[in-house]
Every structure is written in C-alpha cells, then in structure tokens.
Amino acid sequence: MIPHLLLLVSDWNPQFFRELKGRLKPRNIALTIATSLLVQSAILLYLWAVLPSPTSTYSRYCTSKTDYLLSDCVLDATGNPIINWQIWWSDLFQSLSWLLPFVLLIGGVYLLIGDLAKEERRGTLNFIRLSPRSSQSILIGKLLGVPLIPFLAVVLAIPLHLWSAAQAGISAEEVVSIYLVTGAACCFFYSGSIFYAFLGGAQNWLGAAAVWFSYTIFFQLWQIYQHDSSYYLGLKQWYNLPIGESLSFAVAFAVMNFGIGTFWIWRAINRRFRNPNQTLISKRQSYAMTLCFELLMFGFVFREHHRWDHPIYDLMTMIAFNLVWFLVLIAALTPHRQTLLDWARYRRDGGAAKAKRVWRRSMLRDLVWGEKSPAIGAIALNLFIPVAVFTPWILIWEGADQQIRGFLGLLFCMLFLLICAAIAQSILFMKFQKRAIAAVGVVGALMILPAIAMLTLGVHPDHNPAAWLLSAFAFVAMEFASAPAIAFSFLAHLAIFSLFTLRLTRQLRRAGESELKALMAHRTL
Amino acid sequence: MVKELAISTRGLTKQFDRQIAVHDVDLQVDVGEVYGLIGPNGAGKTTLIRMLATAEEPTLGEIHIYGDRLLRGQDNPNLKRQIGYLPDDFPLYDDLTVWDYLDYFARLYRLREPRRSQRLREVLELVQLSHKRHSQIATLSRGMKQRLSLARTIIHEPLLLLLDEPVSGLDPIARMQFREIIKVLQEAKMTILISSHVLSDLAELCTSVGIMELGYLVESASLQTLYRRLSRQQIILATLGELNTLRAELQNHPQVEDIEVLPETQQVKVYFSGNPEQGAHLLRSLIESGIPLTEFHPTQDDLETIFLKLGHQQAS
Numbered sequence: 001m002i003p004h005l006l007l008l009v010s011d012w013n014p015q016f017f018r019e020l021k022g023r024l025k026p027r028n029i030a031l032t033i034a035t036s037l038l039v040q041s042a043i044l045l046y047l048w049a050v051l052p053s054p055t056s057t058y059s060r061y062c063t064s065k066t067d068y069l070l071s072d073c074v075l076d077a078t079g080n081p082i083i084n085w086q087i088w089w090s091d092l093f094q095s096l097s098w099l100l101p102f103v104l105l106i107g108g109v110y111l112l113i114g115d116l117a118k119e120e121r122r123g124t125l126n127f128i129r130l131s132p133r134s135s136q137s138i139l140i141g142k143l144l145g146v147p148l149i150p151f152l153a154v155v156l157a158i159p160l161h162l163w164s165a166a167q168a169g170i171s172a173e174e175v176v177s178i179y180l181v182t183g184a185a186c187c188f189f190y191s192g193s194i195f196y197a198f199l200g201g202a203q204n205w206l207g208a209a210a211v212w213f214s215y216t217i218f219f220q221l222w223q224i225y226q227h228d229s230s231y232y233l234g235l236k237q238w239y240n241l242p243i244g245e246s247l248s249f250a251v252a253f254a255v256m257n258f259g260i261g262t263f264w265i266w267r268a269i270n271r272r273f274r275n276p277n278q279t280l281i282s283k284r285q286s287y288a289m290t291l292c293f294e295l296l297m298f299g300f301v302f303r304e305h306h307r308w309d310h311p312i313y314d315l316m317t318m319i320a321f322n323l324v325w326f327l328v329l330i331a332a333l334t335p336h337r338q339t340l341l342d343w344a345r346y347r348r349d350g351g352a353a354k355a356k357r358v359w360r361r362s363m364l365r366d367l368v369w370g371e372k373s374p375a376i377g378a379i380a381l382n383l384f385i386p387v388a389v390f391t392p393w394i395l396i397w398e399g400a401d402q403q404i405r406g407f408l409g410l411l412f413c414m415l416f417l418l419i420c421a422a423i424a425q426s427i428l429f430m431k432f433q434k435r436a437i438a439a440v441g442v443v444g445a446l447m448i449l450p451a452i453a454m455l456t457l458g459v460h461p462d463h464n465p466a467a468w469l470l471s472a473f474a475f476v477a478m479e480f481a482s483a484p485a486i487a488f489s490f491l492a493h494l495a496i497f498s499l500f501t502l503r504l505t506r507q508l509r510r511a512g513e514s515e516l517k518a519l520m521a522h523r524t525l
Numbered sequence: 526m527v528k529e530l531a532i533s534t535r536g537l538t539k540q541f542d543r544q545i546a547v548h549d550v551d552l553q554v555d556v557g558e559v560y561g562l563i564g565p566n567g568a569g570k571t572t573l574i575r576m577l578a579t580a581e582e583p584t585l586g587e588i589h590i591y592g593d594r595l596l597r598g599q600d601n602p603n604l605k606r607q608i609g610y611l612p613d614d615f616p617l618y619d620d621l622t623v624w625d626y627l628d629y630f631a632r633l634y635r636l637r638e639p640r641r642s643q644r645l646r647e648v649l650e651l652v653q654l655s656h657k658r659h660s661q662i663a664t665l666s667r668g669m670k671q672r673l674s675l676a677r678t679i680i681h682e683p684l685l686l687l688l689d690e691p692v693s694g695l696d697p698i699a700r701m702q703f704r705e706i707i708k709v710l711q712e713a714k715m716t717i718l719i720s721s722h723v724l725s726d727l728a729e730l731c732t733s734v735g736i737m738e739l740g741y742l743v744e745s746a747s748l749q750t751l752y753r754r755l756s757r758q759q760i761i762l763a764t765l766g767e768l769n770t771l772r773a774e775l776q777n778h779p780q781v782e783d784i785e786v787l788p789e790t791q792q793v794k795v796y797f798s799g800n801p802e803q804g805a806h807l808l809r810s811l812i813e814s815g816i817p818l819t820e821f822h823p824t825q826d827d828l829e830t831i832f833l834k835l836g837h838q839q840a841s
Contacts, residue, residue: 010632011632011637014629014632014633015633017629017632018629018632021621021625022618022620022621122616123612123614123616124616124617124618126580126612127616127630127677128633129580130578130579130580130605130608130610131605131630131633131634132600132601132602132603132605132606132633132634132635133602133633133635134600134602135600274599274600275582277582337542338541338542341540341542341543342540342584345540345584346584346585431542
C-alpha cells in the first residue's frame with residue numbers, strides 16, 4: 001500500500017518526492033518523534049505539576065464554591081481537592097492550539113528560506129528551472145516537502161490535541177476552525193517565505209523572527225480580546241458585515257484574507273521562478289494587488305462608530321499600513337540595473353515603426369505597463385489607487401478642517417512614498433554588489449529612523465510639527481502644523497522627488513546612448 | 526530540399542552592463558551535427574550556450590530550437606524536453622546517491638516506469654558509473670561528477686545537447702572517456718553543440734565549427750570547408766640518404782609548393798597541393814629514383830593552426 005502510494009506521489013510531484021527522500025531519513029524521523037513526544041510530555045508534566053494538592057487553598061483547577069476563577073477548593077471526603085478536569089483539559093487544548101501552529105509556521109518558514117537560498121547559491125535551482133515541469137509543480141513540491149519535519153512533529157501531537165478537545169468539551173467547530181486557520185496561515189507564510197527568498201533574502205533566522213513577532217502580536221491580541229465574548233480578535237465589522245460576531249464569520253474572514261494573499265504571492269513566485277531576472281510582480285499585477293489591499297483595509301471603516309471615534313484615526317491607521325505595503329511593493333516592483341540598461345538601450349528596437357510614430361504615448365504606456373521600465377510611474381499609479389478609494393469617503397466627513405487634514409495626510413504620505421520609490425530605483429541602478437539590500441535598508445531607515453529619533457529626542461508632533469512633516473508620518477503633525485509650514489514641506493517633498501527623478505532620467509538617457517556615442521563622449525555609467 | 530535546423534538564432538544579442546557579451550549572432554546548426562564553439566575566454570561562448578539552454582534571457586534576438594520559437598517568461602515544456610544542457614560548473618546535490626539523483630531528474634523529465642529504471646541503467650553504463658550507483662555524490666571524483674552531470678543531461682534523450690567546456694579540468698584518461706561518450710551520443714543522432722578550449726578534441730568530434738571573438742560569431746562552417754579553405758596539405762618525409770638529393774628530386778614535381786627541412790632530423794616537410802593520386806605518384810617516383818625513404822606521411826594543418834591562421838588567439 002505505502003510503496004504504491006509513494007509511486008503515485010513520485011509521479012505526481014517529483015520535487016515533493018525528492019524532498020521526502022532527502023528529509024525523512026531514519027535519523028531525522030527518530031529525532032522528530034522523540035522531540036515531539038518529549039515536548040508533549042513536558043506540557044503534560046507541567047500541567048500535572050500545577051494541579052492542586054491537598055494543602056492548596058486556591059487553584060485554577062479546583063472545583064470551587066463560587067464562580068470566581070481562583071477560589072476556595074472544594075474537598076472530597078478524603079480531604080483531597082475536587083479537580084475541575086474540564087478546565088485542565090481545556091488548558092492543555094489551548095496550549096497545544098497555540099504551540100502547533102507556531103511550530104508549523106516558524107519551522108516551515110525557517111526551512112523554506114534556508115532551502116531556497118541554498119539552492120540559489122549552489123546553482124541547482126537553475127537545473128530544476130530548465131526541466132519541463134511547470135513552476136507550480138516545483139513550488140508545490142517545495143512548499144509541501146521542505147517543512148516535512150515540522151509537519152511530522154505536529155501530526156504526532158494531533159491525537160493529544162483532539163483528545164484534550166474531547167475531554168474539555170470543546171466544540172468540533174472550534175477545533176476545525178483552528179486547523180483551517182492554521183492551514184491557511186501556513187499557505188500564506190510559506191509562499192511568503194519563497195517570496196522573500198526570491199527577493200534575495202537568504203537569512204532564514206530573519207524570516208523566523210518575523211513570524212515569531214507576528215505570532216506574538218496575534219497572541220497578545222487574542223489575550224486582550226479573549227474575554228470579550230462578542231468579538232473575535234477585536235474584529236467587529238467589515239463593510240458592516242459582523243465578521244467578529246461568530247466564529248464561522250471570523251474564520252471565513254481570516255481564511256479569505258490568507259487565501260487572497262496567498263493567491264497574489266503565488267502568482268509572483270511563479271513568475272519569478274520562471275524568469276529570475278524579472279521583477280517579482282508585473283506592473284499589471286501590482287495595480288490589482290494594491291486595489292485588493294486597499295479594499296480590504298477600507299472595509300474596516302464601515303462599522304458602528306463610537307461618538308468619539310473620528311474617521312481621521314481610521315485614515316491614519318490605513319496610511320500607516322500603506323507605508324508598509326508600499327515598502328514591499330517598491331521592493332517587488334523595482335527593476336534592477338541590467339533590466340533598466342536593456343530597457344533604456346533597446347526599448348525602441350523591439351517596437352518597430354509603430355512605436356516610433358506614437359513615441360510619447362508608447363513611452364507612457366511603457367511606464368505604466370512595461371515589463372522592464374522603471375517602477376516610479378507604476379508606483380505613482382499604485383499610489384493613486386488609495387487616493388481614489390479614500391477620497392469619496394473623506395468628502396463625506398463632517399468638518400472641513402478634518403477633511404483638509406485627511407487629504408493633506410494622504411498627499412504627504414503619497415509624496416513621501418514616491419520619494420522612496422525614486423531613491424530605491426536610483427540605488428538599484430547603481431553599480432555595486434548588494435544593491436537590493438542597500439535599497440531596502442535605506443528606504444526602511446528613511447521611513448522608521450527619523451520618527452524613532454524624534455520620539456527619542458522628545459521632538460513631538462504637537463510641539464515641532466515642521467520636523468514631523470518631513471518624515472513618513474507627516475499625517476500625525478497635520479493637526480498642529482501651520483499653513484506656511486505645510487506649504488514649505490510640500491515644496492520640499494516636491495523638490496526632493498524632482499531631484500531624484502531628474503537624476504534618474506539623465507542616467508537613463510545616458511544608458512540609452514549607443515556605444516559609439518558614449519565612446520566619443522569618453523563616458524562610463 | 527531545405528535542411529532542418531536544430532538551432533537557428535536571429536540577431537541574438539546579450540549585454541551585461543555596458544559590455545556586449547554576444548553581439549548579433551546568427552547561428553545555424555543542422556540536425557545531427559556536432560558543432561564546436563571555439564574562442565578565447567570571454568568571447569561569449571558560455572553566454573550564447575546559456576541563452577540557447579533557456580538559462581539566460583537574450584537582450585535582443587530570437588532563438589528557434591527545432592523550428593519552435595523560445596519564449597521567455599513561459600514554461601516552454603516541449604522545448605525544454607528537447608534540450609540537454611551541461612554547464613561548466615555542473616552543480617550537484619551532494620546529499621543524494623548517484624541513482625537517486627538521476628532518478629529525480631528522470632522524474633522531472635516525466636520518464637515513467639519501467640522505462641525510467643531502464644534508461645537510468647543505460648546512461649549509467651554509458652558514463653561508466655554503474656558500479657557507483659549507490660555511492661553518495663559527495664564521494665565521487667571530479668571526472669565522475671562530470672560524467673554524472675552528463676548522464677543527467679542526457680537522461681531524457683534530448684534531441685539537442687549543449688555542452689559548455691565539458692572536459693575542462695579533467696585528466697587525459699577522463700577526457701578520452703568523455704570523448705568516447707560523445708561519439709556514442711553522436712551515433713545516437715543527437716545534435717551536439719560543444720564549447721571547448723581543447724581544439725584537438727573538437728577536431729576529432731566536430732562536423733562543424735564556429736569561432737567566437739569579442740561576442741561576434743566570426744566564422745561558422747563545416748570542418749571540411751574550413752580544412753579545404755584554410756588547411757595546407759603537408760607530407761613529412763624522412764630519408765637515410767642525403768637530404769639535398771631528396772630536395773632536388775622533390776623540386777621536379779609541380780605540386781610541391783614549398784620544402785622545409787626539419788632541423789636536427791633527417792626529415793623534410795613538403796607543402797603539397799596535389800590530390801591523393803598525385804601524392805601516390807610522388808611517392809612512386811621518389812622510390813623509383815632510388816631515394817632510401819623511411820617515412821612518407823601525408824598530413825594537414827590542425828584546427829589550432831587554422832585558428833591561429835585566422836588571426837585569433839587561443840587562450841589556453
């Protein structure tokens with residue numbers, strides 16, 4: 001039976017079979033089984049150790065006289081406390097419910113980034129690329145095969161997890177929802193790790209740390225909202241749909257979002273796998289992705305508001321999330337030096353006479369749709385999407401002041417991001433190793449460091465709004481800034497952007513010159 | 526009848542930064558040929574081969590393999606099934622055994638049982654690694670690894686084989702083994718494009734040769750045409766008697782263009798423009814005139830001499 005199954009698997013996906021053979025070696029299997037059982041035993045032992053003893057007066061696991069959580073223990077005839085086993089099993093279930101996804105996510109992400117970075121470094125990925133198998137088949141093989149060890153460790157703990165759920169009286173709906181969300185999260189984070197590896201990231205510890213960080217935040221959110229039985233994770237309404245009011249809604253919402261995210265990342269990694277010289281996403285894809293992202297964010301605006309809840313705070317949150325979104329978008333969309341050189345030099349050779357006749361229009365089209373053209377045009381168009389989505393909403397706000405603040409906040413954020421895009425493109429056009437890391441570092445630092453520095457030095461937006469106007473978080477200073485300060489910093493933004501764009505345009509013009517022209521001018525790029 | 530082309534490129538260009546690695550190359554290789562690509566280091570051979578193997582994207586130009594246009598950014602599964610590519614650095618998975626490695630690639634190329642195992646045995650036998658089938662790749666010698674890579678390249682019976690410097694770094698015996706394998710593949714009607722610095726190997730294997738320099742394909746012709754055009758026929762003669770008598774007798778024959786005495790030997794090199802019959806006549810007349818000949822050895826310029834004659838410089 002098993003050999004027959006293996007044969008089927010091997011013919012269905014040789015990449016998965018290769019990972020299976022490479023990873024499930026007797027030593028690895030023995031170690032995984034031992035570790036998994038050891039951890040399960042450790043949790044059981046710990047929970048066993050905290051059970052109340054005959055001398056305990058208070059314990060979480062006591063059957064109590066009152067409804068309070070920690071209360072006097074009821075003793076049986078022999079003087080031993082009567083244990084509330086349902087809570088005990090429930091705690092075991094909760095611990096495993098948090099631990100299992102954590103192991104899957106952190107282990108999988110760590111292994112996937114490491115594996116792909118190693119294959120890229122050795123050059124073996126190229127051979128797989130040259131095989132007639134589709135990129136989907138290879139990448140599915142990697143996604144399912146590389147994290148086999150964490151899979152095995154978790155699968156071994158599932159019987160205990162299910163047993164504890166049964167003993168604690170947890171509903172099947174809740175148990176299934178945990179598996180569903182974990183599965184969806186794994187799809188999302190695993191494709192995300194391939195995305196990161198294809199972006200040039202080789203540091204698997206960084207990926208694991210990022211997952212750790214996100215998971216901790218998620219855990220904290222859960223802890224905060226766990227007693228608020230009416231909402232899951234503080235999710236209330238999304239486009240006025242009560243997504244937080246029932247478990248099925250919350251799970252459906254989470255799975256849908258992970259699903260959409262995975263879909264776009266999947267398209268990007270397939271594209272990059274087929275041609276490693278391309279940008280991770282095409283300009284066409286970027287517009288659709290940004291629209292999806294903005295519509296997702298925008299949905300949270302439509303909910304019941306408290307009286308003190310002004311929509312400008314929603315806008316600020318969305319602008320902050322947009323900063324992160326566009327940082328990723330700039331990294332995925334900005335072409336590297338060679339692509340730009342080819343574009344500048346040979347752009348007109350491909351399109352023949354037709355392109356020459358409508359040159360200007362064709363140039364614009366190239367900047368908006370083209371595969372190899374600089375990304376600034378496309379980033380600008382992407383930035384227009386949140387403006388287009390949020391404008392009608394801002395226009396219906398009460399109070400002209402707030403509307404102006406909202407618009408200005410949005411405008412400054414867009415300008416700042418355009419500057420970031422121009423800087424990233426300029427760095428990626430330079431001629432030195434590790435350009436990508438430098439670009440991400442510079443743009444990331446530009447976004448975060450000024451704000452951190454100002455907060456550390458006590459420069460707060462209410463006292464020194466002008467300084468904040470020049471940072472990524474200009475929107476927080478709009479309330480306190482004077483009109484001249486806003487005008488000045490707007491002009492400063494424009495000037496910086498123009499400077500970088502002009503410089504890049506000049507460089508691209510030079511790059512587009514023929515070799516003879518460059519030789520005659522004794523120029524090198 | 527129009528000959529079918531295994532490879533046809535039009536205006537193929539690749540630029541790295543401002544350096545043009547391959548410049549406007551129109552390469553045509555007939556089906557069944559063994560095409561040798563020669564040229565100094567940095568001439569663009571590897572880049573050209575990488576583009577043909579779909580491992581590199583051309584800056585400009587078109588590539589047709591067996592009439593099908595190669596399109597970047599797409600999977601091109603049918604086209605990839607026809608190509609076998611062996612790069613000069615041949616990276617391998619050290620953690621796998623020889624059999625598992627080939628089995629993995631056979632599966633990637635959609636070979637199914639029982640054909641897969643049969644093919645694996647065939648290629649292992651061809652590259653003389655049957656006895657190493659259960660060995661870890663990490664334990665193989667460089668020559669064995671190179672042969673294993675070749676086995677991987679031909680596992681799916683490609684129609685076109687692209688070999689980039691396949692014998693570089695190999696000792697003479699390993700080189701000879703490699704040469705023999707290529708001959709077998711040639712007999713199996715594979716079209717082979719091979720780049721190498723070892724011109725004597727190419728002369729033995731190739732039917733056509735292309736010379737690349739500074740990214741240009743400066744020469745592309747069949748080996749016969751090249752020899753006919755550029756190689757001078759020579760005859761090495763040795764005598765027990767006086768060299769001057771031999772010399773005087775040789776000068777009576779109009780096909781003898783030039784005579785060169787090889788220093789410190791009793792040999793002369795004769796540049797001969799006649800056909801084989803005229804060569805036989807020369808030998809007969811020398812014997813009849815009583816010259817004690819001990820050697821009469823017709824030969825011609827080798828590929829390396831032709832290459833240098835064309836004004837190119839071979840780097841190694």
